[in-house]
Amino acid sequence: MPRNKTLFGFFALMAVLFAGLPASAAPRDAAVSQDSESLAAQTKRRPHVLIRPRRIHPGPNAKRICRSWLVEEYRVSGPVIVPQMRCWWEQ
Numbered sequence: 726m727p728r729n730k731t732l733f734g735f736f737a738l739m740a741v742l743f744a745g746l747p748a749s750a751a752p753r754d755a756a757v758s759q760d761s762e763s764l765a766a767q768t769k770r771r772p773h774v775l776i777r778p779r780r781i782h783p784g785p786n787a788k789r790i791c792r793s794w795l796v797e798e799y800r801v802s803g804p805v806i807v808p809q810m811r812c813w814w815e816q
Contacts, residue, residue, distance in 0.1 A: 783814040790815050 776789055791812040797804050 778814065781814065784816050787814045787816045789813070 789812055791810055793808060793810040795806050796809050798807050799805075
């Protein structure tokens with residue numbers, strides 16, 4: 726019986742909270758499509774990441790080269806494939 730009272734109280738609280746929302750709070754189709762278009766436009770551009778090494782000072786035309794591969798590691802739960810990466814600077 727206490728569980729029924731708790732559920733009833735929860736749903737009553739939700740009904741009171743959502744009844745006070747204005748109709749303008751509901752999303753419109755036009756706003757949703759504009760948001761999805763702007764998100765699609767943002768994902769087309771590649772982010773520019775500036776990396777400054779601490780120990781070495783490569784020249785102004787140096788490029789950071791990275792190689793990645795997958796390695797199988799043995800763990801208690803069984804073999805797991807994990808990514809590995811090594812990076813270096815070349816001029």
